[in-house]
Amino acid sequence: MSSSPPPSSAAASPSCPKKMIALRSSDGETFEIEEAAALQSKTLENMIDEDCAGTPIPLPNVTGKILAKVVEFCSKHAEPGVDDESLRAWDAEFVNVEQATVFDYILAANFLEIPTLLNLTCNVVADMIRGKTPDEIRKFFNIKSIFSPEEEEEVRRENHWAFE
Amino acid sequence: MLRFRTLLAGPSRKRKKNPKTRRRTRAARSDAVPGKQCDDADVLRQPHQLETFPPEEEEEEDGELGFRLKRSARSAHGVQPLGNLFLSPNAANSRNAGLGTLQSLTDELVLEILGLLSGTHLGILATVSKSFYVFCNHEPLWRNLVLEALGGDFLFNGSWKSTYVAGCHPSFDVGSVGESGLAVRDFYSDYVFQSWLCANLEMKPEWLERDNIVRKRGISVEEFVRSFEEPNKPVLLEGCMDGWSALEKWNREYLVKTCTGVRFSVGPVEMRLEDYLRYSDQTREERPLYLFDPKFGEKVPVLGSDYEVPIYFREDLFSVLGNERPDYRWIIIGPSGSGSSFHIDPNSTSAWNAVITGSKKWVLFPPDVVPPGVHPSPDGAEVACPVSIIEWFMNFYGATKSWEKKPVECICKAGEVIFVPSGWWHMVINLEESIAITQNYVSSRNLLSVLDFLKKPNASTLVSGTRDRVNLHNKFKNAIEAKFPGKIDQLMLEAEEKAALQKKPSFWDSVTDSKAGAFKFSF
Numbered sequence: 001m002s003s004s005p006p007p008s009s010a011a012a013s014p015s016c017p018k019k020m021i022a023l024r025s026s027d028g029e030t031f032e033i034e035e036a037a038a039l040q041s042k043t044l045e046n047m048i049d050e051d052c053a054g055t056p057i058p059l060p061n062v063t064g065k066i067l068a069k070v071v072e073f074c075s076k077h078a079e080p081g082v083d084d085e086s087l088r089a090w091d092a093e094f095v096n097v098e099q100a101t102v103f104d105y106i107l108a109a110n111f112l113e114i115p116t117l118l119n120l121t122c123n124v125v126a127d128m129i130r131g132k133t134p135d136e137i138r139k140f141f142n143i144k145s146i147f148s149p150e151e152e153e154e155v156r157r158e159n160h161w162a163f164e
Numbered sequence: 165m166l167r168f169r170t171l172l173a174g175p176s177r178k179r180k181k182n183p184k185t186r187r188r189t190r191a192a193r194s195d196a197v198p199g200k201q202c203d204d205a206d207v208l209r210q211p212h213q214l215e216t217f218p219p220e221e222e223e224e225e226d227g228e229l230g231f232r233l234k235r236s237a238r239s240a241h242g243v244q245p246l247g248n249l250f251l252s253p254n255a256a257n258s259r260n261a262g263l264g265t266l267q268s269l270t271d272e273l274v275l276e277i278l279g280l281l282s283g284t285h286l287g288i289l290a291t292v293s294k295s296f297y298v299f300c301n302h303e304p305l306w307r308n309l310v311l312e313a314l315g316g317d318f319l320f321n322g323s324w325k326s327t328y329v330a331g332c333h334p335s336f337d338v339g340s341v342g343e344s345g346l347a348v349r350d351f352y353s354d355y356v357f358q359s360w361l362c363a364n365l366e367m368k369p370e371w372l373e374r375d376n377i378v379r380k381r382g383i384s385v386e387e388f389v390r391s392f393e394e395p396n397k398p399v400l401l402e403g404c405m406d407g408w409s410a411l412e413k414w415n416r417e418y419l420v421k422t423c424t425g426v427r428f429s430v431g432p433v434e435m436r437l438e439d440y441l442r443y444s445d446q447t448r449e450e451r452p453l454y455l456f457d458p459k460f461g462e463k464v465p466v467l468g469s470d471y472e473v474p475i476y477f478r479e480d481l482f483s484v485l486g487n488e489r490p491d492y493r494w495i496i497i498g499p500s501g502s503g504s505s506f507h508i509d510p511n512s513t514s515a516w517n518a519v520i521t522g523s524k525k526w527v528l529f530p531p532d533v534v535p536p537g538v539h540p541s542p543d544g545a546e547v548a549c550p551v552s553i554i555e556w557f558m559n560f561y562g563a564t565k566s567w568e569k570k571p572v573e574c575i576c577k578a579g580e581v582i583f584v585p586s587g588w589w590h591m592v593i594n595l596e597e598s599i600a601i602t603q604n605y606v607s608s609r610n611l612l613s614v615l616d617f618l619k620k621p622n623a624s625t626l627v628s629g630t631r632d633r634v635n636l637h638n639k640f641k642n643a644i645e646a647k648f649p650g651k652i653d654q655l656m657l658e659a660e661e662k663a664a665l666q667k668k669p670s671f672w673d674s675v676t677d678s679k680a681g682a683f684k685f686s687f
Contacts, residue, residue: 103268110273122273125266126280134292141264145293151346155291158345161329161336162287 021048022056023071029064030056033071037078042113061111066104069094073117095124099141241298242347243360249352258350262295271355274299283309283328294348298356301325301345303363303449316433320443362450362554367595371557372525377574377582388476388583393514393609396585398528398572401474401516405579410470410520414599416441423464428457428495437497444499444597450552452502458491467495471601474581477516479607484643490636493603503553503593506538512617513604515584519576522598527561528572531587535571536560538589553593586610612655615641 019035021044038044047057059067076082076090095102102124109117129137138145147155156163249257260267266274278286278299283306290300306324314331321327321338330338380388381402392399405411420438427434431453435443440455447453461468473480482489490511503524508531509515517524529535537560564571575595576582584590606614618637644652 099265103266106269106273110270118276122277123280125277129277129281129289130285134288137289137292138264141266143264143293143296144261146258146261147294151294152291155297155346157340159287159290161333162284162290164333164336 023067024056024058025062025064025067026060027064029067031064031067031071033074034078037071037074040074040077040114040116042115044112059112062108063104066101066108069105070108070112070114070117074114077116091120095120099128241301241345242349242351243298243356244352245357246352246354252350252352256350257352258348259295259298259353262293262297262351264293271299271353275302275305275355278302278305279308283313283332287329294346294351297346298348298351298353302356302359304359307449311431311433316427316430316435316439318443319439320446322446358555359450362552362558363448365554365558367525367554367557367593371561372575372595374570374573375575376570377526377572385476385478389609392583393476393585393607396531396587396609398585398588399583400574400576401476401581401583402579404474404476404581405471405518405520408471408518408520410467410601411579413470414520419599422466426463428455428460428463428497430455440497444497444502447499449501450554452499454502454504455497456494458494460495461493471518471520473603474516474518476583477603477605477607479605481606481608481611481644482513482640484647485640488639492605493601496598496600496602498594498598500594500596501554504591505553505556506535506589506591508587508589509584509604511604511606512586512610512614513606514586514610515602515604516581517576517584517592517600517602518581519578520599520601521578522600523575523577523595524598524600525593525595526572526574526576526582527591528584529589530569531589533569533571533589535589535591536563553591556591586613608651608655611644611652612659615652 020032021035021038023031023033023044025031035048038048044057062070073094076094077087082090095105102121105117106121106125108114109121128140132140134145137143145152263269263274269277278289281289286300286305286309290297303324306328310318310324310328310331313328318327318331321330326338329336377398377400378392379400379402383391383401388399388401391397420441423437425436427436428440430440435455437455440453444452444455457463480492482492496517506529527535534540537556574582615637618640641652
C-alpha cells in the first residue's frame with residue numbers, strides 16, 4: 001500500500017494542463033478523470049504507476065451509469081479546499097439513492113479499491129439494517145426466509161439476548 | 165471420504181505488517197463456525213437438520229486432496245464450497261435467497277458490512293434467514309466485538325460468539341444454547357467454507373517432511389560467525405540451551421503461578437496468562453491470537469533469569485542505547501496452528517529463536533527471494549500475504565517443489581535454537597502448544613546494514629519497536645561511536661576491502677584484459 005496521499009494539489013496552471021486518465025466502462029462508454037482524482041482508486045493508482053494509463057483503461061466490472069458517478073465521487077474527493085462538513089453533506093446526498101445503486105457503488109468501490117467510497121457505502125447498508133426488526137429487514141431486502149417453524153424457534157432462542 | 169472441490173478466490177486478501185512492530189493488524193478474516201460434528205463425509209453434502217451428534221474424534225481424509233481435519237473439528241453449519249454447487253443436482257444456492265437484494269455482493273463485502281454492526285444488531289440479523297444465520301455466526305466478527313468491548317478481559321467460552329454473549333449479556337444463559345447450532349442446507353460459499361477449512365485442518369505430513377537446514381552442535385563462536393553469521397546463512401543450533409533452568413521449570417503451572425496478575429501482549433490486547441491459556445486450549449481458528457510480549461523480562465524479572473543468551477549471540481550492540489533500545493526480546497506462547505506468516509524482521513536485525521516446550525515448523529527464504537504468494541509493498545512497509553499459514557501451505561507450498569533453490573525448512577523442537585539471518589523471509593507455525601524465547605540483535609556483522617536501514621527516508625514507518633523512530637539512527641550511531649570509537653569506520657573499511665577483493669580480477673584475467681596487448685617476443 002502506498003503511503004503517499006494523492007496529490008490533491010495537482011492544481012495546474014493554465015499553461016500546464018492537468019493529466020487526464022481515460023476509463024472505459026463495461027458497456028463501452030469512455031470517461032475522463034483527472035489523475036489526482038484517479039489516485040483515489042488503488043487499482044488505478046497501480047496502473048498509473050506502472051504506466052498503463054496511456055490508452056483508455058477498460059473496466060469490465062463497472063457500467064457507464066455507475067462509472068460516471070464514481071468519477072464524480074473521486075473528483076469531488078480530490079477537490080482542494082472542501083471542508084469536512086460540506087464533504088460529509090455531499091457524501092450523504094451522493095448515497096441518497098435506491099438500494100440497488102448503493103450495492104453497485106459498493107461493488108465498484110471494491111473492484112477499484114476506493115476506501116472512502118467503500119467505507120461510505122458499507123455504512124449506508126449497515127444503517128439500513130440497524131434498528132429494524134427481522135421482518136422489516138426481510139421486507140426491506142426482499143428476503144425469503146425459509147426457516148421451518150422449529151428452526152426459527154431454535155435460531156431465535158440462540159439469539160434471544162439480542163432482543164432484550 | 166471427505167470430498168470437495170474448491171474454487172478458491174485469489175490469494176492475497178489482507179495486508180499484514182511485521183509481527184514484531186507495535187502497530188497491530190486487523191483481526192483475522194476467518195474462523196471455525198461452531199456447529200455439530202459430522203461423522204460422515206456425505207453429511208457435508210446433505211447436512212442433517214438440527215440434531216446434536218455427540219462430538220466425535222474424527223480424522224477424515226480425502227484421497228485426492230489428502231486433507232486431515234483436527235480432532236475437534238466442528239462442521240461449518242453444513243456450508244459447502246462453490247464447487248459442490250456445480251456438482252449438485254439442485255443447483256440453487258440458499259445463500260442468495262437468504263440475502264435478498266444483497267446477493268449481488270461478494271461474501272467478503274457482506275462480511276465487511278456485518279463488521280460494522282454491533283453485537284445486538286448482529287444477533288437480530290442472525291434470525292432473519294439461513295443465509296444471514298451463517299454469515300452472522302462468522303467467528304471473526306465476534307472476535308472483533310469481544311476485543312473491542314472487553315479488551316483482554318474475556319473468559320473464552322468455546323467460541324467467540326459465546327464469549328461475547330457471556331461477557332456482554334451475562335443474564336443470558338449461554339449454557340442453554342448447545343454448541344451445535346443450526347445446519348443449513350444448500351449454502352455454498354468458497355469464502356465461508358475456506359475459512360472453516362483453514363481453521364480445522366491439520367498440517368499435512370508432506371508439508372513437514374523437508375528438513376534441509378544445517379544442524380550444528382557445540383561449534384565455537386568463531387565457527388558460527390565464519391560459517392553462518394558472516395555469510396548470512398540460517399543454522400539450527402543444538403545443545404546451547406543446556407544450562408537453561410527454563411527447560412526444566414517452564415510448564416503451565418510454574419508460569420501461571422509466577423506471572424499472577426501480570427498482563428501479556430496478545431495481539432491487540434493485554435491478557436492474564438491464565439485467561440490466555442484458557443482461550444488457547446479451546447480455540448479453533450485460522451489465525452489464533454498469539455501471546456507475543458516484548459517486555460516479559462521487565463514484567464516478570466525471574467523469567468529473564470531462567471534463561472541466558474546463547475554464546476553465539478552475546479554481542480548486542482543495541483544495548484548501547486540502554487532503555488531507549490528498540491524491543492529486542494519476546495516470550496512467545498501459542499497453541500497448535502498459531503504462528504507468524506511471512507515477514508522479514510525489523511530494523512535489519514538478525515534473530516535467534518529458542519523453543520522451550522513444543523515444536524515449530526519453519527520455512528525461510530533468502531532476502532532476495534520473495535516467497536510465493538507474498539507481495540511486499542514497494543517501500544517494504546507492508547506485506548500482503550495469504551491470511552493464514554495453513555492457507556499458504558495449501559496454496560503455495562507446492563510451488564516450491566519445482567524450484568531449483570528450495571527454501572530452508574526445519575522443525576525446531578524443545579532445546580533447539582534457530583538462527584535467522586538478517587533480511588531473511590521467514591514463517592513459523594506451532595505444531596503443538598509451544599513456549600519459546602526470541603531475541604533480535606545487532607552484531608558487528610550486521611551493524612552497517614542496520615545503520616543503513618535506519619537511515620532510510622521512510623524510517624519512521626519502517627523502524628519498529630521504539631517510540632523514537634526518526635532519531636534512532638543518529639542516536640544509535642553516536643552511541644556506538646561513543647562506546648566503540650572507530651568501529652563503524654573499521655567495519656566500513658573492511659566492507660570496502662571485501663567488495664574490492666571480490667571485484668578484483670585474477671592476475672591472468674588482468675593480463676588478458678590488459679590494453680597493453682599480449683606479450684610479444686620481439687627480436
